Amino acid sequence: MSPTPEPVVSELIELLSLERLEADLFRGQSRDIGTKYVFGGQVLGQALSAAQATVDGDSGRRAHSLHAYFLRAGDIDAPIVYDVDRTRDGGSFSVRRVSAIQHGKVIFFCAASFQGEESGAEHQLSMPEVPRPEDIEPAPALPAEVMAKLSPKVQRWLSRRGPFEFRHVYPRDELNPPKRPPFQQVWFRLCEPVGDSPELHRALLAYASDFQLLGTANFPHGISYYQPNVQMASLDHALWFHRPFRADDWLLYSIDSPSAQNSRGLARGQIFDRHGRLVASTAQEGLIRVLPTEAKN
Known part of the structure; x- marks a missing residue:
């Protein structure tokens, strides 16, 4: 039997476990994680959960790709019907x-x-050579005097304890971001072990895949989501599942951003397990605006 997940993990699993209203109609709740609107990864994970619930489990068919568009900002205080x-x-x-x-x-x-x-031809690109997650120190908490100077929105985001742990291979100071090439590698995993359902692990990965991705497009410009005059929003998201994986074991998110233009940035990601197997790929385009004056929250 799997260990009982910590509350923050069990809350996420509950969030992804939708209420079935009709055969093909579901309702999901929202969770405030410190963002102004519903977190895009939440909608991705819930939508995939809804789709999976309508596929015959005995068929052996499992999700291999998802292509999504974000049309409107989601209201954190209202349920979402799928x-x-x-x-x-x-x-x-x-x-x-x-x-x-x-x-x-x-x-x-x-x-x-x-x-x-199905059996067939198989190949993959190699995982980048990076330190193992055990060799990377967790990010330290921000000092109280630094937190006090930040906007309430950023304070809420940075003070939360999320269900996933992230360890950046090359950490970046998001409060005072330097300019650097648009590449990053991040190890991540669910904070506690969960069950063996492949459908659950796919929904969890869909949720987590929205973290870190679009922000990579900011690197060459020395800007960050945390800055009050920077406006960012996901426009679309693509996710491909290649091989079995566990979201509660370390996965490496290797991300690059090949282009930014017309207030949009494009980012691509490859997700490897700790044994070097490419288990998933992602792509996302998002809105990135730098406003001339401080934006109102």
Whole structure:
């Protein structure tokens, strides 16, 4: 039997466990993690959970890709309804289209594709040579006098204890960001062990994949989400699952940003397990605006 997860982990699992209203209609709650609006990873994880719930478990088909668009900011204080369309159940693949609805409007939609196990050609790129997670010290807490100078929004974000632990191979001071090339590697894992359900681990990875990704596009410009005049929002998100993995064991997120233009940044990620297997890939484009005057929170 798996150890009982700590409250912060069990809260996330509960968040991803949707209430079924009808055969293809689900309701999810939101969790305030310090962001102004609903965290994009939450909607990704919940939408994938909804799609997975409509695929016959006996078919052996599991999600291999997800392509999503964020249309409107989500309200933290209101539930989200997920409407699943069973677009196709073919001989080898199943496709689901999920719309996330809040206050009567679609705030997000995605398409997820499912496939059973098949044998065939296989290759992968190698994992970057980086220190092991055990050799990287956890990030220290900010001193109280530094926290006191930050905006209430940033204080809430930095003071939270999230369900995932992150260890940056090359840490960056997000409060005083230097300019540097748009690359980073981050080890991450769920803080406590959970069960063996592949569907749960996929939903957890969808949730976590929204951390760190878009921020990499800020690196060459010496800006950060924490700065009051920087406005950022996810526009779309793609996620591919390649091989089995566990979200409660260390995974390496290797990210680069090939372009930023027209107030949009593009970031790509490869996710490896600690044995060097490429288990997932991501891509995201997001809005990045640097306002001429301080933005109002």
